[in-house]
Amino acid sequence: xTGAEVLLKALEDEGVELIFGYPGGVLLALYDALLDSKxxxxxxxxxxxxxxxxxAYARAGNRVGVCLGTSGPGATxxxxxxxxxxxxxxxxxxxxxxxxxxxxxSDSFQEADITGITMPITKHSYLVRDPxxxxxxxxxxxxxxxxxxxxxxxxxxxKDVLAARxxxxxxxxxxxxxxxxxxxxxxxxxxxxxxxxxxSQRPVLYAGGGVINSGAQTALKELVEATSLPVVTTLMGIGxxxxxxxxxxxxxxxxxxVTANYxxxxxxxxxxxxxxxxxxxxxxxxxxxxxxxxxxxxxxxxAEIGKVVRTHIPLVxxxxxxxxxxxxxxxxxxxxxxxxxxxxxxxxxxxxxxxxRLTPQMVIEKIGKIAGEDAILCTDVGQHQMWAAQFYPVARxxxxxTSGGLGTMGFGLPASVGAQIAQPDKTVFLVTGDGSLQMTxxxxxxxxxxxxxxxxALMNNGVLGMVRQxxxxxxxxxxxxxxxxxxxxFIKVAxxxxxxxxxxxxxxxxxxxxxxxxxxxGPVLVEFMISPDEDVLPMVPPGKEITEMLGR
Amino acid sequence: xxxTLAVLVENHPGVLTRVAGLFARRAYNIESLSVCQTExxxxxRMTIVVDGDDQVIEQVSKQxxxxxxxxxxxxxxxxxxVDRELALIRVKVNNxxxxxxxQTVDVFRGRVVDMGRTNITVxxxxxxxxxxxxxxxxxxYGLMELVRTGxxxxxxxxx
Ligand SMILES: Cc1ncc(C[n+]2csc(CCOP(=O)(O)OP(=O)(O)O)c2C)c(N)n1
Numbered sequence: 001x002t003g004a005e006v007l008l009k010a011l012e013d014e015g016v017e018l019i020f021g022y023p024g025g026v027l028l029a030l031y032d033a034l035l036d037s038k039x040x041x042x043x044x045x046x047x048x049x050x051x052x053x054x055x056a057y058a059r060a061g062n063r064v065g066v067c068l069g070t071s072g073p074g075a076t077x078x079x080x081x082x083x084x085x086x087x088x089x090x091x092x093x094x095x096x097x098x099x100x101x102x103x104x105x106s107d108s109f110q111e112a113d114i115t116g117i118t119m120p121i122t123k124h125s126y127l128v129r130d131p132x133x134x135x136x137x138x139x140x141x142x143x144x145x146x147x148x149x150x151x152x153x154x155x156x157x158x159k160d161v162l163a164a165r166x167x168x169x170x171x172x173x174x175x176x177x178x179x180x181x182x183x184x185x186x187x188x189x190x191x192x193x194x195x196x197x198x199x200s201q202r203p204v205l206y207a208g209g210g211v212i213n214s215g216a217q218t219a220l221k222e223l224v225e226a227t228s229l230p231v232v233t234t235l236m237g238i239g240x241x242x243x244x245x246x247x248x249x250x251x252x253x254x255x256x257x258v259t260a261n262y263x264x265x266x267x268x269x270x271x272x273x274x275x276x277x278x279x280x281x282x283x284x285x286x287x288x289x290x291x292x293x294x295x296x297x298x299x300x301x302x303a304e305i306g307k308v309v310r311t312h313i314p315l316v317x318x319x320x321x322x323x324x325x326x327x328x329x330x331x332x333x334x335x336x337x338x339x340x341x342x343x344x345x346x347x348x349x350x351x352x353x354x355x356x357r358l359t360p361q362m363v364i365e366k367i368g369k370i371a372g373e374d375a376i377l378c379t380d381v382g383q384h385q386m387w388a389a390q391f392y393p394v395a396r397x398x399x400x401x402t403s404g405g406l407g408t409m410g411f412g413l414p415a416s417v418g419a420q421i422a423q424p425d426k427t428v429f430l431v432t433g434d435g436s437l438q439m440t441x442x443x444x445x446x447x448x449x450x451x452x453x454x455x456x457a458l459m460n461n462g463v464l465g466m467v468r469q470x471x472x473x474x475x476x477x478x479x480x481x482x483x484x485x486x487x488x489x490f491i492k493v494a495x496x497x498x499x500x501x502x503x504x505x506x507x508x509x510x511x512x513x514x515x516x517x518x519x520x521x522g523p524v525l526v527e528f529m530i531s532p533d534e535d536v537l538p539m540v541p542p543g544k545e546i547t548e549m550l551g552r
Numbered sequence: 553x554x555x556t557l558a559v560l561v562e563n564h565p566g567v568l569t570r571v572a573g574l575f576a577r578r579a580y581n582i583e584s585l586s587v588c589q590t591e592x593x594x595x596x597r598m599t600i601v602v603d604g605d606d607q608v609i610e611q612v613s614k615q616x617x618x619x620x621x622x623x624x625x626x627x628x629x630x631x632x633x634v635d636r637e638l639a640l641i642r643v644k645v646n647n648x649x650x651x652x653x654x655q656t657v658d659v660f661r662g663r664v665v666d667m668g669r670t671n672i673t674v675x676x677x678x679x680x681x682x683x684x685x686x687x688x689x690x691x692x693y694g695l696m697e698l699v700r701t702g703x704x705x706x707x708x709x710x711x
Contacts, residue, residue: 177623302614306607
C-alpha cells in the first residue's frame, strides 16, 4: 500500500464518509488514491470553504468533520477556519499536504510551517515523518478531536509520506498516556450543588455550547423542569432548551434579553454549564458578574473553571453525566416569587421590532415559522446573526449553526454546505449579510456542483451593519468604510451560478417568497432589501455591566 | 511571586515550542526554564520558574495540563525541595586582583575551570541567591561573561 492508501484506510476505519478539500501538488498521490476509495470528496472553491464546511458538518451531524488542503497557501487558507473550530470547540481533523521531509525547513516551494502556525489554535497536531505511523496518528487525532472538550486536530502530510510505496503500517494503537478526559463529576460537589439549588431563592442556569457538545439537552430539560430553574443561554448554547420553553429566558450578554441579563445580575445561585464566561457575556467584567450569586461551574475543561470568575463549586466533568447525577439528588420545587419577578421583567421588556416596514427581525421570525422545527439555521456574522439569535425559534440542539467565539464573517455559506451534507433530508436555511456573503461567495458554485438545495436569506442593507451600528452609537455617526457601494446585483450573481433568485422589497412579499424558497427543489437566494439603519437591541455598551442595556 | 513548576513532558521534537508558545500567547512570564531527559528516556522534565499570583499559576498549570504532550505538572513552591543552578562566570583579573578573586571563589566553593592572563572562568553551583551574591561580589573586578542554567529542582525525600 502507498502512504496515501494507508491514510485513506485509516480514515475509513474511523468511519469517515467524506472529506471537504482542494487539491494541489503535494497531494497528487492522495488525490490519485481517492479515485479508488469509498471516501467521497466534496470539492470546494477555496480552502476556507472546506474547513468551515467540515466544521458545520461536525456540528450538524454530531461527528468529526474532515477537511484537506495542499501545502503552503492551501494550508494557510485553512487557518481562519481552524481558529473558528478551536474557539467553538468543534471536532474536526484537518489534513494538510506538506513538502517532502527532505525539503522541510528549507523554504522550499509552497512550504509553510503549518503545525507551527496553528499551534495556538489546534487542540493537537502532528507532522508525519513515517508513513507506517499513519494508522496510529489518525486514530489518536480522531479521539483527541472528539473527546473531552472537542477541537481541531491537524495532521501535516509530507509529499513523500503520502507517495511512499509498500508501506507496512504499524497497528493503530494509540499512545496517549498523558491525555486525560473527564467523565463523571465529583459526587461531593454534585451533592453540594443539589443543596445549593434547594436553598436558593433566585437560581439561574446559564447554558452554553458544552451542553450541546455533550448531548445534555434532555438531562438539562428534566432538571430545570423539576426544579423550576430559569435558563439563560450563550450564543453557542442556543438550542439547548427549545425556543418557547417556559423556563427559557433567552440569550444572556451583550445582545441578550433584558430578563436574562437582569436574572443573572440578581440571582443568588448561578449554575454555569459548559460555558466560559466569555466577554460577550460578562463585558469582560468577571468581577462584576453575578456578584450576588454562589457560582457553580460545570465544565469538561478544568482550565475554564476559575479562569474568569471566582467559582464556589467547581465541577469538572461531562455536562450530561453531571446533570443526570444532579437530577437524581434534587427535589421538586417551584420558586414562585422568583418566577413572578421574571415574568414581570419579560412583560416589561420584551424583544420587539417595528412592524410597519420590512425588517430583518420579522423576516427571521418568519423563516422560523416557514422552515419548521426540523430545519437547520446557519448564520454569518454581524447584525443579522444577532437578530437570528434573538428571533429565530431554535427547537433543537445542533440546529443553530453560527460562528460564536471567533465571529468569522464568511462562515455562513460554507457552513450551510457542511450542514446540508450532514443532514441531506433537512431544510437548511442560511441567514447572511451582504458583507459576510461576499467573503466566501465563491462557494455558491459548491452548492450547485453538489446539488445542495440550500435556502439563502440575504439581509441586504448595503453596509457592514454591525460596524455601522457601533459607529452610530459610539462614534457620533462618523461612518467610516462601512458602505458597500460596489455591491453586485445579488440576484444576477445567484442566477449566474445557477441558483434561483428572489428579491423582496416589501413586507407583503415576505411570506410568499419564503414559502416559494422552501418548496423549490433547488438552491435559492432570497434577497431582502432592508434599511441600513436597523439596530440590534438591547445592547450592553462595551465595558458596561450587563444591566446597563441600551434600548430596553 | 515566583513559582517553580516541574513539568513532565514527552521527549520529542516540538514539545518545547508547544510549552513555550503557551506561555507566550497567554501572556505568562517565564523567568527561567531548563529542560532535559529524565530517568525515563521517553520523558523530559522542564523546570519552569514563572511569576504570578496563585490564580495565574493555577491557570498556567491547567493550561499546561491540556497539552497532549504534558504528563504532569507539579508546583514545587512551598514544598520541601532542593534546588540548584549552575553558572559559568568569567571575571577580569590582573596581577593585583587575581588572588582576591580566587579567594572569593573559594569562599563560595566555586571551581576555577579556565584561567587566562587577564581573566578566570569560574564554575559555581548553588541556589539562585548564592549565585547572585557571588556575581555581586566579583562585579567590581569586571564581569566579562555570565551563563546560568536556570533553576532545576527536586523534592526532598520524606525520610
Ligand atoms: C472576517 C471578519 N472581518 C471583519 C469582521 C468585523 N465585523 C463584524 S460584523 C461586520 C459587518 C458584517 O456585515 P454584514 O455581513 O453585511 O452583516 P450586517 O451586520 O450588515 O448584518 C464586520 C465587518 C469580522 N467579524 N470578520
